[in-house]
Amino acid sequence: MRVPVEIISFFCFLFSVTFVQGQECLGEDISYENIEPVANVSYTDGEMVNVKCMTGYIGSYKLKCKNGQWLTFFAQRCLKKKCGHPGETLNGDFKLIEGRDFTYGATVEYTCKTGYEMTSRINRRQCRIKGWDNSVPVCEEVRCPVIHTDEDVTASGNTKEGTYGEVIHFECVSSDKKLDGSSVIHCTENGVWSGPVPQCIVTCQLEITEPKVIRIIPWGKTTFKAGEVVKIICSGKNQFFQKQETFTCTNNGKWDYKPTCEESRCEAPLNQHVYIPTFYFKGDLNMGAKRSYSCESGYNQRAEQATCTRDGWTPKPLCAEIKCDPPRIPDAQIVGGQKQEYKFSSRIEYKCRPGFKPEQLVQITCDSHGQWTGIQKCTDGTCEEQELKNIKILCGHPSIASPYKPGHILVFQCTDGNMRFYGQRAIECLPDGRWNYPYPQCGGTIQCPKPTKHFQLVKLSDEKALYSNSEILTYTCKEPYNKIPGGDLMCQNGKWNGTFDCTSEICPPPPYLENGDFGIISKNGDVITAVSYTCQPYFVLTKQQDQYNCVDGKWEAPPKCLKPCEVDDIVEKYNLQPPTGKVFIRHADKFRLNCTDGWNTGSEMKAYVDVSCSNGNLQIGKSCDTQNQ
Missing domain, CATH: 2.10.70.10 (Complement Module, domain 1)
Incomplete structure (x- = not known):
């Protein structure tokens, strides 16, 4: 069927409309x-x-x-957006600091000329949508504060409200006074005066015509304020001021003393008990002369030498009678009673009260320093009994019953045979009432640590850190020290009953050094034939030898490592201050300890004691046993 052209055109129109829309x-x-x-x-x-x-x-x-x-x-x-010109300010100027012209976002900054200051807090304007923000800043003239003067000063110029650059002149009303400060100040660009307002003060003029005066201190100054002090130096070492060495400017503009120089002389001192050889004096002595002097027996001199000054001998030769205050000895009684004071070389005797040491009479003497010599402290003659825990006293000499007197010895053992014993088996009561060692203790279980002596030369059958009491340890010697194949060790009371018995055809192992170690110097094959020894820190070798040799299968006798000493609280018994931390002293070295406050060693000039160390034993030769006067 043929479709009409009109229908096709209509559908084409609809399609085109739909596509375009x-x-x-x-x-x-x-x-x-x-x-x-x-x-x-x-x-x-x-x-x-x-x-x-x-x-x-x-x-x-x-x-x-x-x-x-x-x-x-x-x-x-x-x-x-354009804002136009931002506006000028009188006595000021502006510059563009942001942007290229006066358009949106542009910023201008205003500054005042020298001598003017801006009254507003904001000194910038910016071009915004509605134009320039803020207002044009105002620059006002800088003004300095009002000048106030006292009745002695006159000021000329604008003293009420000076502006930048204005000058004020000052003068004194009275010709007797001088300005203390600048006579001219000006108002600065910051609104402050260039200097303070001066005052008119009294001054003294120093005009020295005395030919013996060669110098004035302060140097080169001739005008001085009231209260200022001046010193002069006279020519020649024997010339000094008469009566005084300095002089002062007073409030009336006059010096309190006219400086002059004159020669002074000293006569021979005639003080009682003072001795100066007569050949020292062939008449009077000039200023600066020095003379030595001494005192009669029983008198103490203040100084060994005196100098001739304008006031006479300085220090004045003086010999004071030597006296000692009554001795202060705790737990002691003075034989015959005590006096208020004692003269030089006086001797007294005292005894300690019952139960204190020493038991015999003690004699002391007043020495040339006014101190007592020969004092012995009275100490409790018994040693303190302490609580026993897991330990018992096996025996004692002379008995095991307290009180324990000096010389008494106690021997201890653990209550349980399997416990470990710590400390000294026997301790002794000392004359000062102290035990020579602390009470021992018992605790824990008896065990033996792994042997360390020549441990690198053996192989253990059972290697561990601790071994039980009576346990047997089997070892095998390593080459080349296996001439003897091996052996056994037994743990007995916390110690091994021997050491590894290993040796070679040439030499045995180097001797073991307790608290030390050895370094290998030479070998014969794998066998060590020469070594050097060193000690652990703070331990000291008994002898310094470069090397120790094995000769004919035997080693030279090795050295020993001498133990250090620790300074502990025991020094308090000697009235010594213990150190704040741990202090170790090497063998044969010394360490200084201060006396406890209020005590000395017999002289207040020596309030310290030097202690020394001897192979782990602290040596305290003297105590601070005298109280300060």
């Missing part, structure tokens, strides 16, 4: 400069859009979407 316009296709993005991503055919300029720009566009294309209905180009 389906086209859209994209928002991103709008490409004008300095515009804000449009609201939608796409717009339908026939839709109208108003396009705005970016902030700071003036203009607009009106567009229509047609057949997928934008048609411009109205267009005004987006141009930067």
